[in-house]
Structures are given as structure tokens and as C-alpha cells.
Amino acid sequence: MGDALDAAYRADRDRVLARLIGILRDFDLAEDALQDALVAAASTWPVHGVPVNPAGWLVTTARRKAIDRLRSGAASERRNRAWGELSVAWDIGDGTQPIADDRLRLIFTCCHPALTLEAQVALTLRSLGGLSTEEVAKAFLISETALAQRIVRAKRKIRQAGIGYRVPAPDELPDRLAAVLAVVYLIFNAGYLPPSGTDLVRVDLCDEALRLIGVVIDLMPDGPEPLSLAAMMHIQDARRDARVDPQGVPLTLEEQDRSRWDTEKVAAGLALLDRARSVDRPGPYQLKASISAIHVSAPRSDLTDWNTIVRLYDALLLWEPTPVVQLNRAVAVAMADSPAAGLSLMDDPALARPLAEYHLFQATRADLLRRSGRLEEAAVAYRRARQQTNNEAERRFIDRRLQALDAPGVPGGIPKS
Numbered sequence: 390m391g392d393a394l395d396a397a398y399r400a401d402r403d404r405v406l407a408r409l410i411g412i413l414r415d416f417d418l419a420e421d422a423l424q425d426a427l428v429a430a431a432s433t434w435p436v437h438g439v440p441v442n443p444a445g446w447l448v449t450t451a452r453r454k455a456i457d458r459l460r461s462g463a464a465s466e467r468r469n470r471a472w473g474e475l476s477v478a479w480d481i482g483d484g485t486q487p488i489a490d491d492r493l494r495l496i497f498t499c500c501h502p503a504l505t506l507e508a509q510v511a512l513t514l515r516s517l518g519g520l521s522t523e524e525v526a527k528a529f530l531i532s533e534t535a536l537a538q539r540i541v542r543a544k545r546k547i548r549q550a551g552i553g554y555r556v557p558a559p560d561e562l563p564d565r566l567a568a569v570l571a572v573v574y575l576i577f578n579a580g581y582l583p584p585s586g587t588d589l590v591r592v593d594l595c596d597e598a599l600r601l602i603g604v605v606i607d608l609m610p611d612g613p614e615p616l617s618l619a620a621m622m623h624i625q626d627a628r629r630d631a632r633v634d635p636q637g638v639p640l641t642l643e644e645q646d647r648s649r650w651d652t653e654k655v656a657a658g659l660a661l662l663d664r665a666r667s668v669d670r671p672g673p674y675q676l677k678a679s680i681s682a683i684h685v686s687a688p689r690s691d692l693t694d695w696n697t698i699v700r701l702y703d704a705l706l707l708w709e710p711t712p713v714v715q716l717n718r719a720v721a722v723a724m725a726d727s728p729a730a731g732l733s734l735m736d737d738p739a740l741a742r743p744l745a746e747y748h749l750f751q752a753t754r755a756d757l758l759r760r761s762g763r764l765e766e767a768a769v770a771y772r773r774a775r776q777q778t779n780n781e782a783e784r785r786f787i788d789r790r791l792q793a794l795d796a797p798g799v800p801g802g803i804p805k806s
Contacts, residue, residue, distance in 0.1 A: 393439045394430050399593065401444035403517050407491040408448050410498075411554050413455055416516065416544045423447065425454035492517055493604050494554050499543070500568035501552045508543035509568040514575055515540055524579065562609060570618050570674065573601050577622050582780070589639050589782040595626055616665035617674035623658030624681040627651040639786040643690040655685050673708035676701050695725035712743045716750055720757075728760040748777035752787065759794065768794050 402423075409419035426447045440446040499513035514525045526536040546552075557565055580594025602619045609615055631649035633639055662678045680701050687693040702718035716735065723731025735741065735754050744750035755770035768791060775787045 393443070394427070394434060397430075397439075397443035397447070398427065401447070403492060403597070405444050405447045405451070406516060407495040409451050409455070410495055410516070411491040412448075412452060414554060415548065416512075418455055418458065419451075421458065422451040422455035425458075426451035429454070491554075492601070494556055496569055496572060496601070497556050497565055498547065498552060498554050500565045500572065501547070501550075502564050503550050503552060504543050504546055506568055506571065508539050508546070510571045510575060511536055511539050512543040513568075513572040514579070517572070517576070524583075556608070559608075566605075566609070566612070566614065569605060570602075570614060573598050573605070574618060574622075574674075576601070577625075581625060582783075588637070589633050589780070590629055592629075595622075595629070598622060599626065611668060613665040613668040613670045614672045614674045616661050616668075617672065617678040620658045620661035620665060621674060621678035621681045623654045623661060624678070624685050627654035627658065627685065633782065637782060637785065638789055639782055642684065647688070650685070658682070658685075673705055676705045676708070680705075693724070695721055699725050712740055713747075715740050716744060716753065720753060723757050723760075728757040732757045732761065746777060748774045748783070751777060752783075755790070759790070764794050 406419055406423055409422055410416055413419045413422065429450050430443075430447065434440075495517055496513055499516065500509045504512070511525055515522065522533050522537055522540075526533045576594055577598035580591040580596075580598065582589070583591045583594075599619070599622055602615060602622060605615045606612070606619060627650050628642075628645060630651070631640065631645040631647070658678070659682060662675070662682055665675050665678070680698055683694050683698055683701075698721045699718065702714065702721055705714055706718065719731045719734035719740070722734060732754065735750070735757070741750075751770050751774035755767045755774060758764070758767035758770055771787050771791050771794070775784055775791075778784060778787075
């Protein structure tokens with residue numbers, strides 16, 4: 390029964406929480422009520438069985454728990470008013486009917502222009518993406534404390550400003566678009582390379598991001614940036630099955646069997662990119678999608694057009710002058726020119742300092758050191774990367790690299806003294 394509850398939580402947590410926030414109009418109360426409902430499920434489901442509609446059961450139970458909280462003597466005047474509205478305005482039945490999908494409304498609530506972009510993305514990822522504070526903090530490359538404070542301030546702003554829980558009117562969409570796309574992109578990235586867990590891919594998050602970008606495109610069918618983001622995600626997700634070997638160890642793009650890529654998703658991504666380019670308003674996601682398209686269009690990795698990728702990253706830096714984009718450009722330079730050229734860029738303190746605790750920086754640097762024949766330095770960088778990731782699949786990959794470096798008699802292995 391614990392497995393059933395865990396499965397329901399993983400499958401429906403974001404839908405249930407979004408629905409509760411829509412009902413309660415209070416993020417903290419919704420989160421508390423959901424926790425109360427999960428506790429109730431842990432004791433009720435083993436006795437009475439798993440309900441036909443677990444998500445609906447959780448919503449109904451959480452709503453009742455919220456009413457109990459609001460009725461308590463410690464409830465504030467604001468919450469007493471909320472209880473009055475809740476008790477008369479909402480009736481969602483006995484939990485046997487499917488619950489409404491409030492996730493899109495939640496995204497637009499979190500992405501209100503009254504909030505900073507950083508707060509918009511952080512709050513939506515925490516509320517909708519099902520990520521822990523630690524995982525969201527890793528996505529932002531900031532401390533958990535700073536991330537938690539950012540989320541608290543965003544919730545307070547939504548409450549104090551009375552921000553509506555709704556999809557905005559068409560003329561309001563452009564002001565919300567950048568944050569919404571950033572949220573969808575980060576949800577996809579959290580699934581494509583999870584910061585923790587045992588698997589390289591969290592299929593649920595990737596699929597949710599693809600679903601959400603499809604809804605955004607329905608709202609803005611001619612928007613070049615939503616089309617471009619969808620294109621990039623389809624192209625990257627097409628490689629899902631080829632990204633690990635039979636033992637679950639990640640494979641680099643060079644190592645992947647390209648015949649295992651999903652050709653239908655590749656074609657869908659390239660078609661979306663063509664639609665975006667036809668609008669002739671290029672933006673950062675179109676540049677990223679174009680980079681992905683070059684990778685997937687190469688019949689072999691050694692035929693990849695790295696010089697064009699470098700130029701695309703040069704253009705992307707004008708939009709997003711971030712350390713992560715600079716890191717990706719350094720990799721492209723290394724492949725177009727030489728590993729030493731890439732390392733020269735990565736070892737610049739302006740790039741190395743902000744990414745010192747970022748495991749992909751250390752893993753990438755280790756790979757370039759390995760390619761340069763600086764094997765002992767590569768081993769040190771791989772070990773640092775291993776310490777910085779909580780993803781077990783990535784750790785298995787690094788362990789394999791370290792074993793290859795340290796194996797006596799293996800070409801390229803670290804010389805034994």
C-alpha cells in the first residue's frame with residue numbers, strides 16, 4: 390500500500406497541489422493540507438483499499454483538512470474569511486470524479502509580472518515541478534536558504550497583491566511569456582538530467598514539460614519562442630532511450646547509438662523549428678533549438694558542424710550572458726578547435742569561480758583534461774564532479790571514467806609510479 394501511495398504522489402502531486410491552490414488561494418495552506426491528506430492516506434488506504442481515483446481522494450481529503458485548520462482557534466482573520474468562502478463556494482464531491490487540471494492557471498499565477506523573474510521560476514518549479522528546495526536550488530546554482538527566502542517572498546507577494554488564479558487575457562500573454570517558458574524549460578531540464586535519484590531521466594517531468602509547452606502553443610500558435618522551445622525539447626527527448634547502456638550507465642552524445650533515437654520526435658522537433666523560423670523573430674530558444682538540430686542532423690558525431698555551433702553560442706550569449714552558456718560554448722570551441730582551447734576558456738576565473746560547485750563544470754573539465762592527456766588532473770576533476778552530484782546514474786558514469794583512467798595497461802590510463 391505504501392507503493393500505491395508513493396505512485397499516486399509521484400503521478401498526481403502537481404495536479405493535486407495546483408487544484409488545492411486554486412481552491413484555497415493560499416500556497417502554504419494548500420501544501421499543509423496536502424501533507425495532512427497524505428498522512429490520512431497512509432493510515433486509510435491499507436484498511437479500505439486504494440480509491441478508484443487517488444488524486445480526487447487526496448483533493449477531497451485535503452480540502453476537509455484545510456477547513457479543519459481554518460476553523461481552529463489559532464486561525465487568523467484572513468484565514469477565517471477564507472474558510473467562509475471555501476465552505477460555501479467549492480464542492481468537489483467524494484473524490485471519485487476526475488479533478489480539473491489547474492496546472493496552467495498555477496503557472497500563470499506564479500509568473501505574474503509583479504514578481505521578479507527569479508521568484509516566478511523558483512515558485513513554479515517548487516509548486517508545480519514536484520522538486521525539493523534542494524533540487525530547485527541546484528537548478529539556480531544558489532543556496533537552499535536563498536532559494537527558500539525567494540519562495541517565501543513570492544508567496545507573500547501573491548497573497549498581498551491579490552494576484553488572480555487564472556490564465557491571462559491574450560493581450561497579457563506576452564508579459565508572462567518569458568517566465569512561463571523559463572519554467573517549462575527548467576522542468577524539462579530537471580527531468581532530462583535530475584539532480585538526484587537513481588535514474589538519468591525522470592520521464593514524468595520531461596513528459597509534463599512537453600505537455601505544458603503544447604498548451605502554451607495552443608494559446609500562442611504563432612509564437613516563435615514557444616515553438617522553438619518545443620522543438621528543442623522534442624529533439625533532445627528523442628535521444629531518451631539511447632542515453633544509457635543496458636546497465637543504466639549514461640552514454641555521451643558521441644557514444645550513443647543514433648539508430649535508437651526516436652525519428653518521429655526528431656521530425657516533430659525539426660518541423661516545429663521550421664514553423665518558428667518562418668515567423669522571422671529569432672530569440673534565445675530558437676538559437677538553442679538550432680544547436681540541438683545540428684547535433685541530431687549529423688549522421689555521425691565526428692561530422693557535427695561544431696564551427697556553426699560556436700557561432701550560435703556567440704549569438705546566444707547576447708541574449709543570455711550566463712556562465713552555463715559560456716561553459717557550453719567552451720565545449721563547442723574544444724570540439725571545433727582543440728581540448729586545450731576549450732580548457733583555456735574554462736580555466737578563466739570569470740567562468741571557473743561561479744561554476745566551481747557545479748558538477749557538470751567539473752565533469753566537462755575532466756573530459757577535456759582526459760582528451761588532452763592530462764590524466765591525473767582529469768581524475769581529480771572527475772572525483773570533484775562525483776562529490777557534487779546526487780544522481781546515482783551520473784556517479785556510475787564517473788566511476789567508469791575513473792576506472793578507465795586508473796586501469797594499468799589500458800591505453801591512456803594513468804601511469805603507475
